[in-house]
Amino acid sequence: MERRFLMGNEAVALGALHQGAARGTGYPGTPSSEILEYFSGFGGAAEWAPNEKVAAEVALGVAFAGVRAFVTMKHVGLNVAADVLFTAAYSGVDGALVFVVADDPGLASSQNEQDSRRYAVAAGVPMLEPSDSQEAYDYTRLAFDVSERWKLPVILRLTTRVCHSGTIVAPRAPVAELPEAHFERNIPHRVMVPAHARAAHRRLRQKLAEIVEWNEREGPNELVEGSGDLGVIASGVAYQHAREAAKDASFFKVGMSYPLPMRAILSFAASVKRCVVIEENDPYLADAVRAAGGRIESAPELYRFGELDVGRVRRIFRGDVSPEPAAQRGKPPQLCAGCPHRTVFEILKRHDCIVAGDIGCYTLGALEPLAAMDTQICMGASIGVGLGLRHVLPRKEAKRVVSVIGDSTFVHSGLTGLAEMAYNVPSTGHVLLILDNATTAMTGQQEHPGTGRLLNRAPTNTLDYARVAEAMNIPYVEVYDPVAEADAFESALLRALERDELTVLIARRPCILSVARQRAEPANQG
């Protein structure tokens, strides 16, 4: 097939298509968001789920039906989907199930730098780590193969620089024959009650023992013979940086990072005078090689923070632990001119509210000059954290606490928070603001269950936040346009803060970027 220049995310989508994925599910999250959009654009069946856990469950159902599924998410999304992952590792699958997880070392657009490789170890599922778009394509296809062969979920671990870098890809012919979806009853394998799960755990460990042997023999690991003076063990994009930083060195490139081909790694380490492990995020490889008795060097602690690049890898080779020059900070991101969130935060600031915030564009409300958000931790936390503050703060302060959550985030993880609010009511009541801009704005205006449109923009049901709140017996539920009805909205907020009862205020006005996009899009996509 003809070579193409593809972004890593595009290459994953093409790999999934060529490997016959019957369905791709996920929840948007930088840097993973474009994978499903590309997959849908290529003609694949793709959906946005309310959150990563549901997305993973849908994908698991597809895989239980004997066909191939994948689910995409950013690293923190795997925290949400972890409940599925750990026990799907026990149950196994019938078709194939690939978790595509995108880590964000350097925090280009995330709240932490967690390293998903730890999840592969913790859950006991194989993990593949591509270093460029070609490997993103190849390893996606391989991930489906490994999953189908051992009937196990497989994680494809990407990082920002793999997702959002473009490199050349030579695709291969798509698979010719696809399994047909069918249901075969297998209660002991799919109902994880203790008696079944005990046996399933043993099956999982047996599969991993087979996979490690396969990985030693024919896994996607690569040996580059160079000088015997310096050997480098690396994975992911760090391998590319290291190849450039040490052109003459020998390399052991780890393609499957769990379970590790430790015999091959140790023999490589022993074959060179000096062996250095180069990896982003946690010292996962270095710790594992050392624990197995390998004599290696690894990066000093300061290189654990942020992403690597050629310059930093050169410094690691030199053993340079001098402080690095601070990164140049340009103009910080900000709420767009005309963004409806601006008005809301100006009002919250004016009344000195204590704002338990959430994840989305509106998190930018925390930055100067607005500085009108006080907490932000994870998807949905605004409600629980706001309630916690209300429960214990002195009355005067408690009365100023407001939880602020976006529409997509509310659907993702706010529904249970709202149930908590309705159930364990603080003595001062509480105020929840749902900022409904009718899109998942931060990640690129994706649809969600509240927008009335599917991933491919086709119409579907629309979740009604006001009626949800009413169904949960919230006594005051009001909807305002925060720009056109700014005064009415402000008075409603003040009334809500005044009374000791529960209020849900919905600030409804579409994201200006999505309005522009919808105007630009051809009507036939609606």
Add this chain to the structure above:
Amino acid sequence: MCDSVTNIKIAGLGGMGVLTATQILAEVLFRQGWDVKKAEVHGMSQRGGSICSDVRFGKRVFSPMIPEGEVDYLVLFQEDQRALYARDSSSKTVVIGASCVDASRLASKKALNVAMLGVLSRRLDAPAALWMDVIRATLPPRLHAANEAAFELGRQTVRD
């Protein structure tokens, strides 16, 4: 040197079309037969904030990111951003700033990114026809005329 890599950094603010310009540039170089890599940042780092992307080409490229001090061409859509890229540049870096283009002659301000590619194109050896093919393949038809004109405007800019 036969294994040398050429490094181009395109920088501006979110919304100025840095990513589109990068896509066009990388595709042109790819179609010329080079090994090409590009690196860009999405998400929180956009929204009007400073943004840049790297394009590297040569016989074989490893890292998608340009190492410190190795930028050959720094294309600045907004010249006040230059200080941010001081460490990426060296005395050999050629800076192509937005003032190269007479913005008053642009049919659409949004086409500045493609006009800047026109200026850059004089430094690279890809034929104008290839650039035009890629511009047309990348942008929706309603934007073709304005962007073709912008590219020509940039390409005809006399170098100092």
